[in-house]
Amino acid sequence: DAGVIQSPRHEVTEMGQEVTLRCKPISGHDYLFWYRQTMMRGLELLIYFNNNVPIDDSGMPEDRFSAKMPNASFSTLKIQPSEPRDSAVYFCASSLVGRFTEAFFGQGTRLTVV
Amino acid sequence: GNSVTQMEGPVTLSEEAFLTINCTYTATGYPSLFWYVQYPGEGLQLLLKATKADDKGSNKGFEATYRKETTSFHLEKGSVQVSDSAVYFCALKETSGSRLTFGEGTQLTVNP
Numbered sequence: 001d002a003g004v005i006q007s008p009r010h011e012v013t014e015m016g017q018e019v020t021l022r023c024k025p026i027s028g029h030d031y032l033f034w035y036r037q038t039m040m041r042g043l044e045l046l047i048y049f050n051n052n053v054p055i056d057d058s059g060m061p062e063d064r065f066s067a068k069m070p071n072a073s074f075s076t077l078k079i080q081p082s083e084p085r086d087s088a089v090y091f092c093a094s095s096l097v098g099r100f101t102e103a104f105f106g107q108g109t110r111l112t113v114v
Numbered sequence: 115g116n117s118v119t120q121m122e123g124p125v126t127l128s129e130e131a132f133l134t135i136n137c138t139y140t141a142t143g144y145p146s147l148f149w150y151v152q153y154p155g156e157g158l159q160l161l162l163k164a165t166k167a168d169d170k171g172s173n174k175g176f177e178a179t180y181r182k183e184t185t186s187f188h189l190e191k192g193s194v195q196v197s198d199s200a201v202y203f204c205a206l207k208e209t210s211g212s213r214l215t216f217g218e219g220t221q222l223t224v225n226p
Contacts, residue, residue: 004157031212031213033213033214042216042218042219043158043203043216043218043219045213048212048213050212055212056213091157091158093157093158097211097212098211099145099146099165099207099208099209099210099211100146100163100165100207100211101207101211102148102160102163103214104160105150105157105158105159106157107156107157108156108157
């Protein structure tokens with residue numbers, strides 16, 4: 001398997017624009033996680049899905065953020081409208097069910113909002 | 115709730131020095147414990163894990179032992195290399211087995 005695939009790797013957008021980040025998890029994995037990483041706040045869990053169903057979105061910072069998982073092989077994280085403070089690296093990860101199993105991370109999307 | 119506390123960084127060492135990065139946790143039940151490493155510009159990748167008390171995880175010369183009595187999972191390496199320069203994250207997975215809880219990360223720089 002190619003691992004968790006995220007696109008784009010880099011995104012530069014203007015404040016107020018809509019941004020969509022994409023993720024393809026590892027085939028067969030039950031869980032999908034979206035994280036945000038910044039120098040100030042470290043690694044934050046935004047939302048996670050189990051079998052395509054959102055389980056916990058308490059980490060989503062504002063209503064401007066939304067995430068979907070229409071099928072087992074695709075998820076999106078959307079920010080509308082984007083703001084400069086959203087600039088961060090966004091990671092997608094996936095895992096199998098079970099307390100012994102690790103999460104596999106994608107390469108991340110570096111988002112810059114100017 | 116669950117939490118993971120790592121030693122504050124950054125940590126700077128000379129090549130071939132001994133490395134310890136402390137990690138302690140708070141959790142109910144019997145969590146699994148993990149160390150992840152993040153190289154510059156990349157995502158996190160699993161370094162090692164331990165799933166029960168007294169288990170020792172090891173990989174690439176790194177080791178960590180699951181100590182339930184001290185709720186710790188300290189990362190050690192006997193002789194670090196410049197290529198070990200990265201950010202290291204300690205994490206736990208709760209008994210229910212869904213999400214990982216990460217520590218704040220420790221930046222390691224190894225100088226030649």
